[in-house]
Amino acid sequence: MTTSQTALPTRQAMDDDPPPPRPRGQGLPAAGFLTPFLLLYVLFIAGPALYGLVMSFFDTSMVKPGLSGFAGFGNYTEALQSADFWSSLWHTIWFTILTTPPLIVLALVLALLADRVKHGRWFFRLAFFVPYVLPSAVVALIWMWLYTPGLGLIETALTKIGLTSPNWLGDPSWAMPSLAVTTLWWTLGFNFVLFLAGLQEVPRELYEASSMDGAGPWQQIRSITLPMLGRTLTLVAVLQVIASLKVFDQMYIMTSGGPNFATRSVLQYVYDSGFTNFRIGYASAVSMLFFLVVLAVSAVWFAIVRRQEKEV
Template identity: 85%
Template sequence: MTAETAVRRTDASQTTEAPPREWGHGLPAAGFLTPFLLLYLLFIIGPALYGLTMSFFNTSAVKPGLNSFAGFGNYAEALQSSDFWSSLWHTFWFTILTTPPLIVLALVFALLADRVGRGRWFFRLAFFVPYILPSAVVALIWMWIYTPGLGLIEAALTKIGPTSPNWLGDPGWAMPSLAMTTLWWTLGFNFVLYLAGLQEIPRELYEASAMDGAGPWQQIRSITVPLLGRTTTLVAVLQVIASLKVFDQMYIMTSGGPDFATRSILQYVYDSGFTNFRIGYASAVSMLFFLVVLAVSALWFTLVRRGEKEL
């Protein structure tokens, strides 16, 4: 056998197409996925399509079923409603107050917990435990903390000197108070995501940079932050979506007050559908809010990814 013949046979063996898969090769995987797909269609896609259909009708909770056809009338009414825009602004304001600190503080605490020598498990548990509490429990705890005359914050401020404001009763303080509650409650989720990202960074990079004379701050700026870019993108997008969907703590702690200063868009949907019994109008507001969340998430994702590339 000559060398040229051997090369030709080698090339022929490399270019040979892979044998086709036998029929039914993916049936076991499809069988396992089918129950989830059916539940997803039944409880997610189905209700979403039905809500979209109801948004074009004057559907009422008093008279079940699709009533008179409204076309885009519900959408036009929502876009012309000052209550809709004020609720949407409250939702954006809450997102602005909560998203940056929930990203930055989660990263800072994750760095500290990752570098601690002993008792690392305790710090990880301490930061994550509030996240597993139900929203009603968190709301009741912080309502007691904010209670005028009896709350822990007022008692602490009284000993220091300054007068405690009416945290949940003052329109200027109600939203920051809710943001602080949410910060304490949900910080643990982002904290765990950053911890998982830190575990993926090779320790050899820190050792090599230390041998070159890099200090802790230089290591964080040049190694940790760039390599956590994808984790930061994930945390940022998830946090924006979660903040935009705020409902529980606002509804329980303030019921949208005082003077509707903390009524989110989801509470406006709830009030329209289950208080005013206008299911069709509430469905239209929900669809508009879905488009807003989709647009904001796409924009935020683009900005974060662009910042990640610049690092």
């Protein structure tokens, strides 16, 4: 943290008075240092991004070379009129709605609790964070077994306490919540660690001073911890929304977008249009529409951060 706070002033000082030994002529060595990164960046990020934008205006096909016929906004209007596009976009948004609040609130609550516990923090980090480093395929295999009708641990546990359990992944209305629970287990640790780091930035003296004044634990959390955590909270929220919007793996492995397309995400729609139906021009247009959604979320975050900075 100290590093980032001192970073800006040093840079500015550097800009104002150039160091005497090499006042200019650093363009060439700089180009040398930048080339490896920029070359790969242009070839594999910026280039494809522009190529994708161009393709989205053509009837490009996977099985034909070249761009094929110009389509204008045809791909976009087709996507916007397609029920499949809207339902897959809705599935992605529904998944985001189901996962974001618990992933933020539960991670925050657990981090608040862990911040008060003095011993054994490594154990909590281990328990919550280990799932996060696992490949999606591993997570999916384990949870498909937990959800197996008739044999799964979850159904067995529910039966034992007298509840009947639905066919988690097989019932169209339960499939998405089931995927959300799996995702909660898988990625909670990341937010937990972010919050824990944010909490460590809160000066301990504030707590000590307030308990001298007779503040109880709830008051401390309400009037010290949460306000001090504002920036971390917006950061976690935006990272979480974007991560949830990008969902693909869980559905692809656990439900293949089913049952009856009830869990097909927008990225799987891109995958299906491009790599199953070979319509990569159309798939590019859908990608661009999805990119606009992500961009909108980032813009909202940027506006919130700006406002927070003004308040400070």
